[in-house]
Amino acid sequence: GESVGLHLPTLSVQEGDNSIINCAYSNSASDYFIWYKQESGKGPQFIIDIRSNMDKRQGQRVTVLLNKTVKHLSLQIAATQPGDSAVYFCAERDGSARQLTFGSGTQLTVLP
Amino acid sequence: EAGVTQFPSHSVIEKGQTVTLRCDPISGHDNLYWYRRVMGKEIKFLLHFVKESKQDESGMPNNRFLAERTGGTYSTLKVQPAELEDSGVYFCASSQYHPGGPGNTIYFGEGSWLTVV
Numbered sequence: 001g002e003s004v005g006l007h008l009p010t011l012s013v014q015e016g017d018n019s020i021i022n023c024a025y026s027n028s029a030s031d032y033f034i035w036y037k038q039e040s041g042k043g044p045q046f047i048i049d050i051r052s053n054m055d056k057r058q059g060q061r062v063t064v065l066l067n068k069t070v071k072h073l074s075l076q077i078a079a080t081q082p083g084d085s086a087v088y089f090c091a092e093r094d095g096s097a098r099q100l101t102f103g104s105g106t107q108l109t110v111l112p
Numbered sequence: 113e114a115g116v117t118q119f120p121s122h123s124v125i126e127k128g129q130t131v132t133l134r135c136d137p138i139s140g141h142d143n144l145y146w147y148r149r150v151m152g153k154e155i156k157f158l159l160h161f162v163k164e165s166k167q168d169e170s171g172m173p174n175n176r177f178l179a180e181r182t183g184g185t186y187s188t189l190k191v192q193p194a195e196l197e198d199s200g201v202y203f204c205a206s207s208q209y210h211p212g213g214p215g216n217t218i219y220f221g222e223g224s225w226l227t228v229v
Contacts, residue, residue: 034218043116043203043220044155089155099145099168100218102155 023090030092116221130192135204150200
């Protein structure tokens with residue numbers, strides 16, 4: 001079946017550097033994409049979303065890029081901080097459905 | 113404003129016992145979802161309520177799982193009888209409802225961490 005997946009299971013970056021987390025999806029009917037951050041022992045926390053009619057969206061220190069041609073989604077975190085250490089999930093929603101399909105997650109570790 | 117709240121936060125039960133998880137969505141959110149993440153796996157959809165109606169329950173693993181949302185407010189997810197493979201974290205999420213639209217942001221609760229021994 002169609003699925004959302006992540007390129008890398010783990011990512012380590014130096015504090016202050018920029019982080020890029022990638023995600024590939026295969027459902028061409030997906031029209032809405034979300035990035036969630038999950039800290040240990042907590043639930044997924046909404047970071048940023050993007051609809052399929054956009055290719056870039058910026059938030060506070062975060063930017064999501066969507067490339068529909070190659071079905072690729074990325075999350076960029078500027079000036080990564082220790083508090084950014086967490087598992088990051090991308091999720092997509094098919095336009096005909098309401099539920100989300102999640103990727104397997106990327107563990108981001110920020111090194112001092 | 114309170115977020116999505118779940119109870120209990122942690123539960124340890126024996127195989128064959130029953131557990132009931134509760135979710136209180138964000139006030140005013142008609143959409144309510146249950147998801148779960150079992151060890152080493154990705155977060156998987158279980159079911160979706162719009163108000164008190166089950167919109168989609170295609171993700172429910174088997175008939176040992178029963179979800180209800182009487183009155184369209186809080187929801188319960190009962191596992192009876194629990195099996196070892198049911199261990200994991202059960203997330204509830206909610207969002208506002210816009211008929212015909214793509215829907216709004218889905219907010220998650222902290223999860224109910226279930227261990228079946």
